[in-house]
Amino acid sequence: MKIQGKMFLWLSLFVLAVAIVYGLWSKEPVGTTALFLTFGLSLMIGFYLAFTARRVDTGAQDNKEADVADDAGELGFFSPHSWQPLALGLGGAFAFAGVAVGWWLVYMSAPLLLIGLFGWVFEYYHGENRTQ
Known part of the structure; x- marks a missing residue:
């Protein structure tokens, strides 16, 4: 660094x-x-x-004498089955297209953006504080 x-x-x-x-x-x-x-x-x-x-x-x-393999290791956790980035990407694409097409499309894409965003943030939250 x-x-x-x-x-x-x-x-x-x-x-x-x-x-x-x-x-x-x-x-x-x-x-x-x-x-x-x-x-x-x-x-x-x-x-x-x-x-x-x-x-x-x-x-x-x-x-200076390190190999490329010396920096290898775990890069992080990536969800293997998440559909939330697709929803967020489509919502973002419609929102940006709404600037060119018309502002009504931005308002129509807001729910898709919110669903994708909240779904991605809370994807692995299963209610630890929930009472059964």
């Missing part, structure tokens, strides 16, 4: 230089503002990664 922090910090310096040159040369406010915002975002990400790298153990990506 240490190398990623350094990469983002160097990227922020590069984007700052580009923003200054672009702003002085083009005198165009929108692109200059976007470049300065990109500088700020990459600076925040770089400082976060550098700060976090000091607090966690050294990963395989920080070891």
Whole structure:
């Protein structure tokens, strides 16, 4: 994680230089503002990664002699049978299409979005606090 922090910090310096040159040369406010915002975002990400790298153990990506297999391991839990991402994806697609087609489609897709979102969040909740 240490190398990623350094990469983002160097990227922020590069984007700052580009923003200054672009702003002085083009005198165009929108692109200059976007470049300065990109500088700020990459600076925040770089400082976060550098700060976090000091607090966690050294990963395989920080070891110059590590193999790819050294970083292997469990990545997390992924539900093998969930239909909720499909409902959420369809609801999101209809909502974004509603911006182009008409706002009525956004309102019609809201229930599908809510069903997908709540279904996905509470998918493995079986009521531990329920009385039988």
